Amino acid sequence: MTSEPGVSDDWLVDRLAPRPVVEGDLIHRGKVWDLRGEVVDLGESQVLREFVDHPGAVAVIALDEQDRVLLLQQYRHPVRHDLWEPPAGLLDVEGEELVLAAARELAEEADLRAASWWRLVEVFTTPGGSNERIVVFLARDLSAVPDHELFERTDEEALMVPVWVPLDDAVDAVLAGRLHSPTTVTGVLAAAAARARGWSTLERVALG
Template sequence: MSTTAGGGPVLGDSPRSREVVEHRVLHAGRIFDLVQDTVRLDDGDVVREYVAHPGAVAVVALDAQDRVLLLQQYRHPVRHELWELPAGLRDVPDEDLVVAAARELAEEADLQAARWWTLTEFCSSPGATDERVVVFLARDLSAVPEAHRHARTEEEAGMVPRWVPLDDAVEAVLGGRLRSPSTVVGVLAAAAARARGWSTLGAATRA
């Protein structure tokens, strides 16, 4: 067992699947499904409803001045325009995670990156959805050639880009002015990794 410097066990979540006695799709949506599981726990069966989600990727794109790219996008469920990282669904079958991240960065921000690392990952709302979001750090940025740029539609068509110094983004998160979960997690993780000389970065995950 791995231990910390203080001698205790390394803190981390543990995968543990319980028996699913019954699984039902209550609503098959265009992107997400609402499902219901009857789960066998130690003291009996319980029923849990949640959103079945394909998963997502998000990108902390940092330029040479340590500015992070944020995109303002309208999010109807919360009735807000949120400042978010470039991000998107894992909706291409068998697509590698870092390939999905590069695709989203190109489609949403017209950018490509020469260097990629895995920054962190999180479950967006584990009591309500099985969504897992993997956050990447992208550096050595350059523009996607005009002829190869993605034509954005719907909410994406009105996205507003803004380059923000990482320290300013941290202050906005801590002040409660940035509330998108990928932005909160990504910005704080990037600042913490930078404070450690980027020694915590992992290789860009491909699956």
């Protein structure tokens, strides 16, 4: 389906369209997310769907003055891989604004602050099996977090390896299938596409 000349392209948008939930059960309550089962009325039929109930997350594509992107190597046990990812984290602070959560994660995982922020892209990571939604921000005008404010990282985060990669090299790695994290793939490609448009398509956001 394509729009005819003179017809708006606004139809090409994912729209919120919830179906009635007939019944629902909490199958498992986890430390970070839960597993739920819901019977959904589709009109012609009712179906049982099980899914991960996720709090959501944010990620940060941090670019320096040389258009290098910061990636962190982190072990992800479900896929048994060391993945190269941007700084990211859960929306686990009640009432916290998205951009403030992103700034917090940038400071905690990369010891960095950013003076300039844009909303870059957002994605449902696994819409057939989870309601996880990740909002990816672009951060620029970077500076180091003062030593007395450094965050003490633990568990997998304590072993993260940071690297600065030219954005074009990161794009090549994504297109060659060498990088697999959804925040890396979507964030890197979105940043490259936005740069090609002179950054004019991005929505700037303010901290606080």
